[in-house]
Amino acid sequence: xxxxxxxxxxxxxxxxxxxxxxxxxxxxxxxxxxxxxxxxxxxxxxxxxxxxxxxxxxxxxxxxxxxxxxxxxxxxxxxxxxxxxxxxxxxxxxxxxxxxxxxxxxxxxxxxxxxxxxxxxxxxxxxxxxxxxxxxxxxxxxxxxxxxxxxxxxxxxxxxxxxxxxxxxxxxxxxxxxxxxxxxxxxxxxxxxxxxxxxxxxxxxxxxxxxxxxxxxxxxxxxxxxxxxxxxxxxxxxxxxxxxxxxxxxxxxxxxxxxxxxxxxxxxxxxxxxxxxxxxxxxxxxxxxxxxxxxxxxxxxxxxxxxxxxxxxxxx
Numbered sequence: 338x339x340x341x342x343x344x345x346x347x348x349x350x351x352x353x354x355x356x357x358x359x360x361x362x363x364x365x366x367x368x369x370x371x372x373x374x375x376x377x378x379x380x381x382x383x384x385x386x387x388x389x390x391x392x393x394x395x396x397x398x399x400x401x402x403x404x405x406x407x408x409x410x411x412x413x414x415x416x417x418x419x420x421x422x423x424x425x426x427x428x429x430x431x432x433x434x435x436x437x438x439x440x441x442x443x444x445x446x447x448x449x450x451x452x453x454x455x456x457x458x459x460x461x462x463x464x465x466x467x468x469x470x471x472x473x474x475x476x477x478x479x480x481x482x483x484x485x486x487x488x489x490x491x492x493x494x495x496x497x498x499x500x501x502x503x504x505x506x507x508x509x510x511x512x513x514x515x516x517x518x519x520x521x522x523x524x525x526x527x528x529x530x531x532x533x534x535x536x537x538x539x540x541x542x543x544x545x546x547x548x549x550x551x552x553x554x555x556x557x558x559x560x561x562x563x564x565x566x567x568x569x570x571x572x573x574x575x576x577x578x579x580x581x582x583x584x585x586x587x588x589x590x591x592x593x594x595x596x597x598x599x600x601x602x603x604x605x606x607x608x609x610x611x612x613x614x615x616x617x618x619x620x621x622x623x624x625x626x627x628x629x630x631x632x633x634x635x636x637x638x639x640x641x642x643x644x645x646x647x648x649x650x651x652x653x
Contacts (some may be wrong), residue, residue: 339362339363340360340361340362340363341360341361341362341363341435341436341437342358342359342360342435342436342628343358343359343361343401343432343434343435343436344356344357344358344359344401344402344403344432344434344435344628344631345357345359345399345400345401345402346388346398346399346400346402347398347399348398349388349389349390349393349398350388350389350390351389352385352388352389352402352635353632353635353636355388356388356402356631358628358629358631363437366412366439367439368414369414369441369442370414370439370440370441370442371410371412371413371414371417371420371425371427371439371440371441371442371445372410372411372412372413372437372438372439373408373409373410373411373425373427373437373438373439373440373445374408374409374410374411374436374437375406375407375408375427375433375435375436375437375438375651375652376406376407376408376409376424376454376458376650376651376652377406377407377454377455377457377458377625377648377649377650377651378403378405378406378407378433378434378458378648378649378651379405379406379458379459379462379623379646379647379648379649380634380635380638380646380647380648380649381404381405381462381463381489382488382571382573383404383462384402384403384404384434385635385638387400388402400432401431401432401433401434401435402432402434403432403433403434403435403649404428404432404433404461404462405426405428405433405458405459405460405461405462406426406427406433406434406438406458406649406651407424407425407426407448407454407457407458407460408424408425408427408438408651409422409423409424409425410422410423410424410425410445411437413442414442416442417442417445420442420445420447423447423448424447424448424454424457425440425445425446425447425448426445426446426448426457426460426461426608427439427440427444427445428440428444428445428446428461429441429444430444434628434631434649434651435651436628436651443601444601444604446460446461446604446605446608448460449612451616452612452615452616455623455625455648456615456620458648459489459620459623459646459648460608460611460612460615462490462592463488463489463490463493464493464611464614464615465592465607465611466490466570466590466592467490467493467494467497468497468607468610468611468614469590469592469595469596469607470494470546470568470570470590471494471497471498471501473590473595474544474566474568474588475501476498476501476502476503476543476544477501477502477503478502478503478504479503479504479543479544480503480504480505480507480541480542480543480544481495481498481503481505481506481507481542481543481544481545481546482507482509482538482539482542482544482545482546482557483495483498483506483507483508483509483545483546483547484508484509484529484545484546484547484548484549484553484554484557485509485510485511485547485548485549485571485573486508486509486510486511486515486519486526487510487511487512487514487515488548488573489620489621489646490548490570490571491508491546491548492508492522492619492620492621493614493618493620494546495508495519495522495524496522496524496618496619497614497618499523499524500614500617505525506524506525507524507525507526507527507538507542508524508525508526508527509526509527509528509529509535509549509553510526510527510528510529511528511529513528514644516528518619522619529549529553532556535553535556535557535560536556536557536560539556539557539560539561540560540561540562541562542557542561542562542565543562543564543565543566544565544566544568545557545558545561545565545566545567545568546568546570547567547568547569547570547571547578548569548570548571548572548573549571549572549573549574550569550571550572550573550574550575550576550577550578551572551573551574551575551576551578552574552576553574554567554569554574554577554578555578555579558578558580558585558587561585562585563584563585564584564585565585565586566585566586566588567585567586567587567588568588568590569587569588569589569590570589570590570591621644621645621646622644622645622646623645623646623647623648624637624645624646624647624648625647625648625650626647626648626649626650627649627650627653628649628650628651628653629653631649634647634648634649635647
């Protein structure tokens with residue numbers, strides 16, 4: 338356990354071009370940190386976009402990539418000895434695309450015994466975003482429209498909006514491959530190319546959760562009733578929605594901004610809410626890649642209509 342292997346980016350650019358797999362000696366643990374031997378880490382848009390330089394105002398290389406994952410505690414300060422040998426999410430610290438992650442002990446999130454390793458690895462970015470958005474914009478009794486229907490966050494939003502009592506949930510998706518899965522969840526689905534249908538649905542919607550922007554998001558915003566709320570939490574098209582009026586209201590959502598200066602008790606409480614929701618949700622399938630095959634994992638992530646979330650296996 339004296340060396341580490343990590344995916345670094347030391348300049349901005351296409352992740353396939355600027356990420357490098359590097360080996361280096363492990364530094365000694367500090368007095369207030371856990372050392373976590375990582376097992377799995379997913380590939381999300383939120384992992385890849387900062388590498389391109391899109392958030393250069395708050396993220397600067399050199400950095401180890403990856404914002405979430407799961408591992409086992411192999412070193413702990415005296416007050417946290419009970420976590421030795423336990424699975425945790427080592428979050429809000431160093432990048433997770435590496436063999437060992439050091440994390441401030443109070444921020445490590447213990448994983449319940451019945452949660453599988455591959456589900457635990459995905460329990461932060463998308464689940465927390467979905468939970469926080471539905472807390473901020475409740476949907477009970479409302480008509481809800483959700484874009485990016487093939488994404489993990491959209492699927493959680495849709496399922497949890499149903500649990501929250503939404504009157505109707507409709508999911509806009511890009512690939513016909515997603516339709517059967519959405520229907521199996523009891524969700525209404527519409528193709529992104531069905532512009533007339535989307536406009537008709539927008540005119541009846543109370544809340545929109547959009548991760549696409551571009552022409553699709555713009556068309557939806559322009560057709561919404563004035564009292565509706567349009568929540569933009571991503572710009573997968575690369576083109577944000579432009580507004581020229583005060584209503585319908587457009588809200589920008591970022592997990593980082595919403596968490597703010599949350600204390601450790603509140604932080605742990607959020608996951609106490611997430612675990613029961615994940616247990617009763619369809620969270621999709623995964624495809625596992627050894628760390629050495631990280632390029633293939635990123636390529637799989639970019640494939641249109643992908644059916645499985647790529648996970649890096651950091652043990653291999």
